[in-house]
Amino acid sequence: MASGFPPILTGRMTEAPGDSHTIARYEATGGYTTLRTALSGMTPEQVTEQVKASNLQGRGGAAFPTGVKWGFLAPATPRFLVVNADESEPGTFKDRQLLERDPHQLIEGTVLSAYALAVHHAFVYVRGEYPKPARRLQRAIDEAYAAGFLGSDILGSGFDLDLMVHLGAGAYICGEETALLNSLEGKRGEPRIKPPFPAVEGLYSRPTIVNNVETISNVPWIVANGGRAYASIGDPASAGTRLFSLSGHVKNPGNYEIPMDLTWRELIYDIGGGIPEGRELKCWIPGGASAPWFVPAEHLDTRVTKDDVAENGSMLGSGAVVVMDDTTNVVAAAHRIVRFFAHESCGQCTPCREGTTWLERMLWRILQGHGRPQDLDMLMDVSDNISPGLTWPPAMTTICPLGPSAVSPITSIMKYFRDEVEEMLAAGVTT
Amino acid sequence: MTADTLAGWSAANRRRAEAMLAAYPDRRSAVMPLLYLAAMEHGHITEDAMREVAALTGMTPAQVQSVASFYTMYKRDGVGRYLISVCTSISCFLLGSDALLAAVEEETGTAGGESSDDGLFSVEHVECIGACGGAPALQVNYELVEGVAPDKGAALCRWLRDAGPEIVLSDEMQQLFGGRRSFDWAIREHEGAVAPVPAFAPYGSSGEEGA
Structure with a gap:
């Protein structure tokens, strides 16, 4: 642990790297004891109470309080639990590590959650590009069935749960929970208009809870140690530890589990080791490709908490920190991110489908040395049509936040690096 | 229906298709794994593959195509080894x-x-x-x-x-x-x-x- 804090999620894989994914190691290190205790001595409501008390917030990107989300689940049965393992936000690779290295932690969390929610059929939606994590998880599920932690009458409690792995097939948008549910129903992965929310009308129009891999992986610790213990870790408004994915121009890229009370300087320089080859930090993306960028002159001493980052006009999102050094062509970097969203737009909403495409083409034109002075205003105008007012959090003209996400790199470079964009226009630079 | 629809498929893949259809609360949910299976059977997602998957899931071929064309990993043209x-x-x-x-x-x-x-x-x-x-x-x-x-x-x-x-x-x-x-x-x-x-x-x- 870089910060010296006892890890919640990554301890087993750090201490027993050779077999942390096996049921033997999981049980030898206390795994599934929480499930035994809960199924024999706790009511579903008591499990839910611990999750509510923990102040755990969703780790997929939206940071919505998990216990509150659970509280919205409509009473009708059957109902479903879906674990979102469609990790696709550029810069994010934490769920991959949790799936590959400690799948039983996720399974125990899923069974505990399903027990709390009175769910008897759960799915893990794994992105198609993650066959190895899917294989590891499937083997772990097979082990859990054989050991009686899944299936009928789990540990003699009378509680039944079936758990299935479902692979996606290459669509970022399926990480959006209603798109994911459409995909799981065998449809195109197009987001639904909310409300109704999945907790009321989700999979097959039944009450459904969708939670991220990291979110559910925290549940065994929370139930074992109590919600209040979890809530006491880190910043009061950003409870617990989080897995941050560091990548880009940083000496020590990787996933780091830290409590949310550090500064960006500590995260990038102390944990990430700083910028390679003696170069300078130019900017970074604090929470995945959808997030507005930060710059050292303003944000290095900002704290890495949900609220501090929000007050500075961005978000922790999926926990992906992408670092860019002073050699970075920020227009090219912004183009690469906008191109991503243009490619991944599902096409339902005109402002997103057309807007992201236009933004991508304008940035490409500038990169090719054919930019025009009026392109700067047009970039902002098209952005404003996708996300009116260009505020944070973004206003939307679309069903889901994908379109407004494509605006973040545009507003970032126009805010912090407008001179560089203008220079490129003036020089007709070709890259 | 499965036996007729999948007459040309290998016995192993027919069994896999049956298992996929049985695994979900609604057979339409099997369309994504079935498309992967059809790609294994045909080399890529052919017109025939989409018709077969449609018959298995109770969807129309057009519905299957709308799904297959949405996701980048379903290759509707031939791919190399x-x-x-x-x-x-x-x-x-x-x-x-x-x-x-x-x-x-x-x-x-x-x-x-x-x-x-x-x-x-x-x-x-x-x-x-x-x-x-x-x-x-x-x-x-x-x-x-x-x-x-x-x-x-x-x-x-x-x-x-x-x-x-x-x-x-x-x-x-x-x-x-x-x-x-x-x-x-x-x-x-x-x-x-x-x-x-x-x-x-x-x-x-x-x-x-x-x-």
């Missing part, structure tokens, strides 16, 4: 993905998402594959290799051509051609891909080293 997917999203881009893509395209004689004349390679650039800590990264038949320098990417292509592995193994390629990884992979995985379809036992797309 080795599908090489080079990530060019932001983190890989910052660490030289475009040079890696160029080296792979040059070595395989492909450009712009095409297949090589000998049918051995298809090369595509893809959006983020969750390997950002090991950038730049690529996948061969969706098996991951991280920290791939351009010259190593070209060498990987030559190795695939010369060695012609039946089973594409992530750990083997990583050892021979990879560099920095997103995290410690810890143990060697012996299961890999036998086709340009994600290697997952229910699809019949995976093979085991030494098995």
Whole structure:
């Protein structure tokens, strides 16, 4: 642990790297004891109470309080639990590590959650590009069935749960929970208009809870140690530890589990080791490709908490920190991110489908040395049509936040690096 | 219905299709795994494949096509024996993905998402594959290799051509051609891909080293 804090999620894989994914190691290190205790001595409501008390917030990107989300689940049965393992936000690779290295932690969390929610059929939606994590998880599920932690009458409690792995097939948008549910129903992965929310009308129009891999992986610790213990870790408004994915121009890229009370300087320089080859930090993306960028002159001493980052006009999102050094062509970097969203737009909403495409083409034109002075205003105008007012959090003209996400790199470079964009226009630079 | 619809399929894949249809609360949910299975059976998602999957799931062929065309991993055109997917999203881009893509395209004689004349390679650039800590990264038949320098990417292509592995193994390629990884992979995985379809036992797309 870089910060010296006892890890919640990554301890087993750090201490027993050779077999942390096996049921033997999981049980030898206390795994599934929480499930035994809960199924024999706790009511579903008591499990839910611990999750509510923990102040755990969703780790997929939206940071919505998990216990509150659970509280919205409509009473009708059957109902479903879906674990979102469609990790696709550029810069994010934490769920991959949790799936590959400690799948039983996720399974125990899923069974505990399903027990709390009175769910008897759960799915893990794994992105198609993650066959190895899917294989590891499937083997772990097979082990859990054989050991009686899944299936009928789990540990003699009378509680039944079936758990299935479902692979996606290459669509970022399926990480959006209603798109994911459409995909799981065998449809195109197009987001639904909310409300109704999945907790009321989700999979097959039944009450459904969708939670991220990291979110559910925290549940065994929370139930074992109590919600209040979890809530006491880190910043009061950003409870617990989080897995941050560091990548880009940083000496020590990787996933780091830290409590949310550090500064960006500590995260990038102390944990990430700083910028390679003696170069300078130019900017970074604090929470995945959808997030507005930060710059050292303003944000290095900002704290890495949900609220501090929000007050500075961005978000922790999926926990992906992408670092860019002073050699970075920020227009090219912004183009690469906008191109991503243009490619991944599902096409339902005109402002997103057309807007992201236009933004991508304008940035490409500038990169090719054919930019025009009026392109700067047009970039902002098209952005404003996708996300009116260009505020944070973004206003939307679309069903889901994908379109407004494509605006973040545009507003970032126009805010912090407008001179560089203008220079490129003036020089007709070709890259 | 299954027996008639899948008359041309192998017995093993017919059994896999039955299992997929039985596994979900609603048979339409089986369309995604069935499309992978159909790709294994036909080599890619053909018109026939979509009609067969439609008959199995109770969807119309047009509905199946609307699904197949939505997701990038359902290949409706033929793909080479080795599908090489080079990530060019932001983190890989910052660490030289475009040079890696160029080296792979040059070595395989492909450009712009095409297949090589000998049918051995298809090369595509893809959006983020969750390997950002090991950038730049690529996948061969969706098996991951991280920290791939351009010259190593070209060498990987030559190795695939010369060695012609039946089973594409992530750990083997990583050892021979990879560099920095997103995290410690810890143990060697012996299961890999036998086709340009994600290697997952229910699809019949995976093979085991030494098995």
